[in-house]
Amino acid sequence: xxxxxxxxxxxxxxxxxxxxxxxxxxxxxxxxxxxxxxxxxxxxxxxxxxxxxxxxxxxxxxxxxxxxxxxxxxxxxxxxxxxxxxxxxxxxxxxxxxxxxxxxxxxxxxxxxxxxxxxxxxxxxxxxxxxxxxxxxxxxxxxxxxxxxxxxxxxxxxxxxxxxxxxxxxxxxxxxxxxxxxxxxxxxxxxxxxxxxxxxxxxxxxx
Numbered sequence: 001x002x003x004x005x006x007x008x009x010x011x012x013x014x015x016x017x018x019x020x021x022x023x024x025x026x027x028x029x030x031x032x033x034x035x036x037x038x039x040x041x042x043x044x045x046x047x048x049x050x051x052x053x054x055x056x057x058x059x060x061x062x063x064x065x066x067x068x069x070x071x072x073x074x075x076x077x078x079x080x081x082x083x084x085x086x087x088x089x090x091x092x093x094x095x096x097x098x099x100x101x102x103x104x105x106x107x108x109x110x111x112x113x114x115x116x117x118x119x120x121x122x123x124x125x126x127x128x129x130x131x132x133x134x135x136x137x138x139x140x141x142x143x144x145x146x147x148x149x150x151x152x153x154x155x156x157x158x159x160x161x162x163x164x165x166x167x168x169x170x171x172x173x174x175x176x177x178x179x180x181x182x183x184x185x186x187x188x189x190x191x192x193x194x195x196x197x198x199x200x201x202x203x204x205x206x207x
Contacts, residue, residue, distance in 0.1 A: 002073060002126070002137050002154040004193065005101035006032045006115075006204055011123045012041065018162065020049030028175045031128075032203045034098070035196040036072040037075035042128060042135050045166040052097045059084065059129070061134045074129060077156055080173050085136075088129035089172050095136060095162050096126040100204060102193055103186075113193045114149050115204045118156075119183040127155040127165060127176055143146040143181050158183055 012027045025041045034040050039054040058070025061084055071084060077084045098115040101124065118124060127138045142153040155176050157165055164170055187206040192198045 001140060002101050002103070003036065005034045005098040006030075007034060007041070007097060008099045011097055014123050014159075015041065015043060015125075016052055018159070018186065019043060020048065020054045020097040021051040023051055023053040024052055025052045032201060033193065033196055033199045033200065035176045036070060040135075041097065041165075042130065043097065043162065044130065045093070050162075055089070055130055055135045057135060058133045059131055060134070061089075070134070071136055073139050073152075074136045075152075076138050076173070076176055079138065085129060088131055088136075091168065093166055093168070093172055094128040094130040094135055095157060095165065096135065098124045098126065100124065101154060101187075102189070103146075103150045103153075108124075113189050113191060114186045115185045115189045115206075116146065116153075116184050117129050119185045120134075122182075123159070124154075124182075125157045125159060125162060127157050127172075138176065140176075140181075141151075143184070146184055146186060149163050149186060153181070153184075155179075158182065 008030050016022055036058045040057050041052050042055050058072045060070045074085050079089050100115050104111040104113050128135050138155045139152045140155050142151050194201050
């Protein structure tokens with residue numbers, strides 16, 4: 001799964017360079033603790049080109065009861081069959097830029113946080129879906145080298161293939177299943193990441 005990530009100014013600028021329009025996204029602000037329920041920048045596509053826009057992380061269908069929690073992850077396996085996702089994966093795809101993401105390893109009833117980045121230090125682009133100003137990150141089974149930390153990971157698209165995913169003429173599920181996840185590296189970090197209001201560069205430092 002993916003329940004928290006970081007996006008530095010450099011990653012925002014990189015994302016902004018590939019879109020035609022920026023809709024009120026501040027490019028001069030690091031966010032080291034992107035959390036579900038908050039507004040975050042995502043890349044969408046329209047007939048006149050791609051654009052960068054703030055959306056709330058977590059999908060909640062209009063028919064969902066008030067007590068239902070937002071869905072911040074969607075499993076790639078069977079996504080085309082799930083009531084909440086099957087129309088969105090066809091018509092409402094998005095890409096979420098980030099610098100790295102956090103995951104927790106469960107050991108002896110403890111949760112140890114780790115920070116994940118690409119081994120080539122390039123920015124990360126998650127595959128996502130969106131609806132009514134909300135978005136969700138698609139996940140898949142973790143690669144063998146990181147499954148020791150968690151059994152799931154976000155579906156990551158290379159920058160060069162973003163257009164392939166956003167092109168509604170392409171079958172999204174077939175495309176996502178065909179791409180090879182990039183190699184990732186990770187290190188243990190402070191448990192300060194557990195508090196959503198904490199937001200500074202120390203959160204991604206190795207301990």
